[in-house]
Structures are given as structure tokens and as C-alpha cells.
Amino acid sequence: MSLWRLLLTTACALHAVPRVHSCEELPVFSPSPLVVKRGDFATATCSICNNSCDYELRLEEAYQSSFKRGNQMVWNISSLRLPWSVNILCYIFDSDCPTVSLDVIVYKPPENVSVSFKNRSGSSLESPSGPLKEGQVYCLQCEVEAVAPAQNMKVTFYRDFRELLVMRSSKTEKHPVSESFCLDYRVSREDHGATFWCEARLELGPQGPQPPPVVRSHNITAVVHYAPYSEGPEEPQLLTVNQGQSAELVCRAEGNPPPLYSWSLPSGSDYRGPVLTIPSASSQHEGPYTCTASNALGAVNRSFTLTVHVNYVPIIIAVVIVLVLLTIAVVLLMVYRLYYKQHCMGKYNISDKFRLHHHQPIPTTV
Template sequence: LITVVDVFIVYLVEYFNIFFFTDPKCADKPVFTPPRLVVKYGDPTSATCSVLHISDVFGLDNSVGDFTINRTTILWTVEKITEWDTSAICYYINAAKDLCCTSLPVTVHKPPDSVSISFRNHSGPLLEGHQYTLQCEVHNVAPVENLTVTFYRGQTALGQLQSNNTEKKPVTEIFTLSINTRKEDDGVQYWCEAKLKLGPEGPQPPIVVTSEKFSATVNSTPAPETTPSTSSTPTPSFSMCFILLLFSLV
């Protein structure tokens, strides 16, 4: 039979998500299948929660979607994922009156709208031996913390960067990389690649969006100007003038 305490515990789980009531030693925790969901925003999804024993208190705390219970199994279904921070917690009370819970990780993703590359605060030809900053702008992507950006010069990878932004909703982020120019890079194309890595449960191969490529002109650094030396007739010294004066008197 369901007691008042059981009802109170369920209330805490469903409305406050209070996990410290869960017995960490609970041997038979609920099991989600699959154990993790990766869903594109706007797509449908589903998961199953199973327990080993029938319980009077058995349910699902879900932020979206519906669920149905069939003895020891709960089927959670969502027709269309429209929340970026989605979760589901399966729970039941075992024979020892322990509250056993399992949380289902849900990652909602969206590929970038576009990716662009340029030099920061610079336009026109580059000078050999100088340092410039490339910037790769990734527009409207989620979750950005799963994004890896790689800069390329021709087919050579120059560097790889990741975001430390934990925002779950789509954001636009700019990644920068400093480079030194060489004369042999004249005419070489620069571009960047944004890759959304969502693990084995995500799209395979991972989602990749690349920028357009642009060619850079690298000019040689001008040699320093030198002033040509000029020869001139030395100015007669006082002693030379004195000797000439003596000869004129003889």
C-alpha cells in the first residue's frame, strides 16, 4: 500500500528533483534504454525505463512529453523536442523503502547555420614575417561546448580550438588563432571547419560545416632603405693653407 511518506517522497522528486533522498547504495536502480539520448531540436524521441520489481511507487519526472506504465516498464515519448534543457528521472521505492532514482542524460543539438572566416582587424595583402589573427565565426549552434573548430592553410591544419561555454541554447561564437606569414604562403587558401562531436549516440559521422575558402596575398617585407655614400674633396686644413701662402710669397 502507498503510505503518506511514499506520497511525500514522490512529491519531492517530481516537483523539486531532490536527489539527496536517494539511497546511494540502492542495488537495483532503474535502467534507461538507451542510457543517453542525443536528439536534434524539433525531432521526436523516446526511451524506456525498467525496474526489477513491481512497486507501488513507480514513476517518471519529465520536463516534456508523456509516459505510460506497464508493470515494471515505463515508456517515455516526446513527439517534438522543443526545450533545450530537457531531462527525465525514473524512480521507484523498493521493498526496503529506499527511493531509487536514475537520471536520463538528454542532449538537444542544432547544427550551425553558417561558418565564416576572416582576418581580424585587417584587409588587403599580408606582409611576410608578420603576425595576424584569423577568426572563425560559427553561427547559431548548440550545444557549443561540443563544438571543435579547426583552422586550415591549404590542407594543413594550423590549430584546433574548443569552447568552454556551457550554454545549452544556440549561440554564435568566434574562435581566433594567431599565425605568422611566410612568402611561400602567397596565394594559399585559408578556411575553417566546425565539427559537432556528440559521442557514439550522436550523428555518425559527426556534423561538419566548413567556411568558404579565401586566398591571401603575401608580399615580401621591403628591404631597409640605405643612403648612398658620396665622395667629396676634403676641406683644406689650416696647415695646408699656410704652406700655400708661403709658396706665394717666394
């Protein structure tokens, strides 16, 4: 029995109150438990018998007590602050019946909730979002600051809007505490650009606020570094083009940091870039080509074999045309020699044009 209860019992002994020997009914607090936010108004009622009996109840808390003859008493406080552990008692005066205590839950939502990626050793990265290396396991850490009571808190991790894991605190302190929760997370290239966050939810039961208080962290967008990869076939690609046509060899790869490209060409020359274009293919461009896409985490190769097909049809047509033209020319020359000179010119002698003709003298008359 507390000191205040002993003093009150002694002080009230002068009242002629019959001693209660039967404990068939006990005082009841309502609401119970009493859930109140730190600094808010709080009230609870202790009653017995539903107003059908006449007991003298006592209401007791630390450093103050009150008593009233009757079967109902009200406890209230305008602003619930210190202490965090509240002990309110209600009992029937001058009886051997058990004392009933009011279950008070004083809660305080977290001051702050933050999320970040850390190395499993606990060391920090360049930023909360990374960079992270594909295939490695990191601690996705959710830090909750100054929350009470921690044992009623549920921490949930999210990737985008998909729930990853739910964790609970093992701390039983009534006063505010800070706590860190670590989710071991293996990073993949699909996580690059994904949004991660966490939230702390105080689940205080049906007597608590509805919906439960939730404090959510900011979002972080994961930065994942991974080696280049290509979705194309692994075996060499066979490319065939006609002579004179353009050829395009595509060697695009995905990677972070973005990969650099280098080519091995049949000519032995150097080229850098994801796409190699040959404007006019010829036999000198035939052969194997190898492209390498690389960054600091690895490299991937793509192989090509280029064949330049010579189209002989235009050449044959050109040769036929030339032969036809030559044939026509020969025929025309023969016609000229055999026909034109003999029939059109006849027996022609240029000396006849210059031969002097002798004319008969003109007779004269006597």
C-alpha cells in the same frame, strides 16, 4: 522531491503497493545519453529487472508526469523543441531508492561558419584574405554562429589540406551560442595564394550521429605583400661577349606588388625593365651595370660587369689579305715594266710611223 512527485505519491497512496526497502537494482534509461537534434523525434525507455520483477515505476518531466505499474516505461516526443535543458526522471514508486535521470543532449549544428584574417587588435582588413604583410602576425579568425551545445564542439583550422590547430569551446550553456576562435598566424611569402579555411565539428559520442555533424567555412585565398627578392647570386655577374654580338642582362625578381625596375648604365642613360638587351656590343658598352627591383616594401639589387672581347683574328686575316694583294699588285707592275715593255713592244718609236720614205724612180723606156 518535486511537487508533482509529492502529489503523485499522495494520490497513489490509496493503492496497496508494498513499499520497497531494497535498492539492489535501479531503473536504467536506454539509450543513455539520449542525443537528439533540435526539432527531431525523441524516445527513451526506462526499465528495471529485465522484465523479471514487478515494480511500479514513475516517469516524470517538467509539467507532466505519468505512472504505470510494471518494470518498463517509454518516454517519447514527436518534436523536441523548448526547453533546451530537458529533465526526465524515472524512479520506483513508494521507495527510498535514488531517482534516475535521463541524460538528454539536444544539439544544433552551427547556422554558419566563416573564416577571415584580422589584425591582432581585432580590426578588419580590406578583405577577409588581406592584403597581408610578410613577417607580421595576424589573427586567423573562425566565427561559429548559433551552435549547441558548444562544449561538444571542436574547431579546426586548415591551410590547404594541412591541419594547423584544433581548439575547443569553454562555454557550458545548453542553448545555442556564437563564438569566435583566433589562431595567431605569422605570414610568409609562401602563404601567398594558399587556401585557408576552418570547420566546426560536433562530437556527441557513440550515441550521437555518425559521422559527427560538420559545418565548414568558405575558403579564402591569402594575398601576401612581400619585398622583391632574387634567386640569383649576390656577387656581380661577369659577362663577356665578342664585339658585335648581342648581350642580354637579366634582372628578374619576385615580389608582391610586382616590382619596378631601374638600371644604372656606364653610359649614364636610363633604362627600365627586367631585361636589358644590347644588340651589338662594342667597347663603349663595357663597364658596371646595376639593376634595382623595388616595391613599397623594399628593394633588391643585381650587379653585372660587361666585358667586350675584340676578336683580332678577322682583322689579322684582313690585313694579311690586303698585304698579299698589294704584294701581288707590286709584282705584276714590276713584271709589266720589265718584261712586257721590253720584249713585247721592243724599241718602238712613234715618229717612225710618220717618217716619209723616198722611192727610187721607175725607169722609163725610150
